[in-house]
Amino acid sequence: MSKEISAVITLFGGSGDLAQRKLYPALFGLYRRGVLKDHFAVIGTARRPWSDEHYRDIVREAVCDDSIEATAQASAFASHFYYQSHDVTDAAHYTTLKELAAQLDEQYAVGGNRLFYMAMAPNFFATIASHLKSEALLTEDGFNRLIIEKPFGHDYASAAALNASITATFDERQIYRIDHYLGKEMAQAILGLRFGNPLLRGVWHKDYIHDIQITLAEAVGVEERAGYYETSGALRDMVQNHVMQLLAYLTMDEPSALTPEAVHEVKARAFDQLHRYTEAEVAANFVRGQYTAATIAGTAIPGYREEDGVAQQSMTETFVAGRILTDAPAFAGVPIFIRTGKRLTRKSTQVTVTFKPQAAGLFGAQPANTLTIYVEPSEGFSLELNGQALGQTNVLEPEELRFRHDPAAAKAAPEAYERLINDALHGDQTNFNHWNELAQTWRYVDVILAAWAKDETMPTYAAGTMGPDAATALLERDGHHWFWQPTRIQMAD
Ligand SMILES: NC(=O)c1ccc[n+]([C@@H]2O[C@H](COP(=O)([O-])OP(=O)(O)OC[C@H]3O[C@@H](n4cnc5c(N)ncnc54)[C@H](OP(=O)(O)O)[C@@H]3O)[C@@H](O)[C@H]2O)c1
Incomplete structure (x- = not known):
């Protein structure tokens, strides 16, 4: 693995199945290997009204295995997680998200780096990308990267339309289209x-x-x-x-x-x-x-x-x-x-x-x-x-x-x-x-x-x-x- 990275990671679909089964354990793995250490925060978003405490319980539960060492680390890891109730179709909520990201950036000395992860139904991908641009959530002073889940489109025409909406906000070098294989x-x-x-x-x-x-x-x-x-x-x-x-x-x-x-x-x-x-x-x-x-x-x-x-x-x-x-x-x-x-x-x-x-x-x-x-x-x-x-x-x-x-x-x-x-x-x-x-x-x-x-x-x-x-x-x-x-x-x- 590689050097420590600073970032605010915003996860759309923070209460979903993929997040709980795959993404939190993956982030925990990076934490245990020191890639994520002191200078990171994760904002989980979804519509349901969870508190930070409840969200951290969910994250802890998702990452704990039977080892005592993991259990001890899980609490420290989960303390970097913040929950923001948010409907991705509502523009006003992006302002709240932006302010929270800025606050966490300062709190964890992240240096402007942003990773956005779309772990939601694909019909929301274009909406999220356009709001990230219109509500100015991308930073000027760090990296801005987007991870986008599959399926990427339903056929060529829908994939091309989705690509057009995403590339209106992110350039190709900022887009990480996932195929977990x-x-x-x-x-x-x-x-x-x-x-x-x-x-x-x-x-x-x-x-x-x-x-x-x-x-x-x-x-x-x-x-x-x-x-x-x-x-x-x-x-x-x-x-x-x-x-x-x-x-x-x-x-x-x-x-x-x-x-x-x-x-x-x-x-x-x-x-x-x-x-x-x-x-x-x-x-x-x-x-x-x-x-x-x-x-x-x-x-x-x-x-x-x-x-x-x-x-x-x-x-x-x-x-x-x-x-x-x-x-x-x-x-x-x-x-x-x-x-x-x-x-x-x-x-x-x-x-x-x-x-x-x-x-x-x-x-x-x-x-x-x-x-x-x-x-x-x-x-x-x-x-x-x-x-x-x-x-x-x-x-x-x-x-x-x-x-x-x-x-x-x-x-x-x-x-x-x-x-x-x-x-x-x-x-x-x-x-x-x-x-x-x-x-x-x-x-x-x-x-x-x-x-x-x-x-x-x-x-x-x-x-x-x-x-x-x-x-x-x-x-x-x-x-x-x-x-x-x-x-x-x-x-x-
Ligand atoms: N699960 C897997 O194993 C798997 C594997 C490969 C790829 N994927 C892909 O990963 C993505 C997510 O899959 P998933 O299985 O995790 O889906 P899921 O369990 O249905 O989760 C969807 C998430 O989106 C949130 N959500 C729905 N509508 C919303 C809205 N209007 N505003 C804000 N949040 C909203 C839900 O929370 P609320 O209801 O609280 O809003 C939930 O957190 C999909 O693209 C899927 O194809 C999943």
Whole structure:
């Protein structure tokens, strides 16, 4: 981690789920590591009329683990938190917020630095940004940065409109559009694996790669987020952002440096080079699905359409699989298979690169070598190579070399939100979405959405399985298969 930072952090949505589950623990992590120390204050805002004392109790509760040390630190940490009841649509309240921020700036000797965090429903993002400008909440003498949660838009047009309203207040260098996958240990580690190993660097090319597969499987259903999910679906919720970001890390050129500018340049190029399908091509390359009821381990699981808050005739997809191609010269023709969904067999995010198998040679045809990167819940990677079987034989067998981060050490490492807030406090935009990236990924996804809007069929899959049969057929028709099967014996998840 890095040096101590002074800032007044204003959190819109201070009473919300994200704040309590992720943001307060992340800020506490930064406090324990000394990034936030004496010169910081957090203003939590939401409509409900909480007192500072009550708010501090909430924060303490959100960050306490079982350790006595954490409990002692939590009180000192929470003393930096202030609550301001505020309706973000009411201009007058921004004046109160501004005065409180100025007072805390002086009290904690912050030096004018401001971090605004929009952890609210996205329909408020533009309103908040315009009020921050009209009520002059940005300072002249420190940094002013904005962290904005996903979803960033609903399609290209709405994302562009939102971007226009935010850039009327903040310039691109002040905007930190979050995709928490970019804060994950093993998502960031893809760059090190790809560009720090001559062994992999030499074969990271269409001449050697058979396919790339990205799986983001969730075991949970829609839970209590049906209201949001009904307007989103798996394509918007997972593919446009998390899947695309992993895909970019896997297919982009090597950046000239590990700087935000250099990384964004190659990522933007990777998205520019995605091969865009026409609407007519979507059906052959993308599969959607919806989970239906099933009994899993003796528990009756409702189908998506039976979930609270879901329309009986809902056409929202809870599963997507796709065959993505890129026109990037290094990967032209290499299929990138992606899949994500709810109520799949097991939670796992992982990436597998399968190298072209050896068809002939001294040892004859051999199974393909594979590299698998485990993003979550385990964090590590494995490499399958063909090794000679024990004894006097020329028979080769696939052997798996595994590396897994020690779970205790991984738990102690900063969590995604902590890394990302740390980056924003230090002015490092590397692990955030540049507008160009979002624009291109929305353009890509919009074509699929348009094709699906004209299609009245919705394939289904039983809860607890790995998606509709069509998702398997999508690969098999070209001689590929899903590498990861939940039943496969691999690194323990
Ligand atoms: N929760 C997650 O795990 C998660 C994960 C990824 C992304 N996100 C994103 O994070 C954002 C927040 O999600 P969330 O789950 O935390 O939502 P949430 O639990 O519904 O919280 C919304 C917050 O906004 C406040 N609020 C609502 N209307 C307001 C108004 N007019 N003026 C001022 N405050 C208002 C609410 O408090 P009051 O009711 O007291 O006003 C509450 O603090 C969303 O963009 C979501 O997509 C969330």
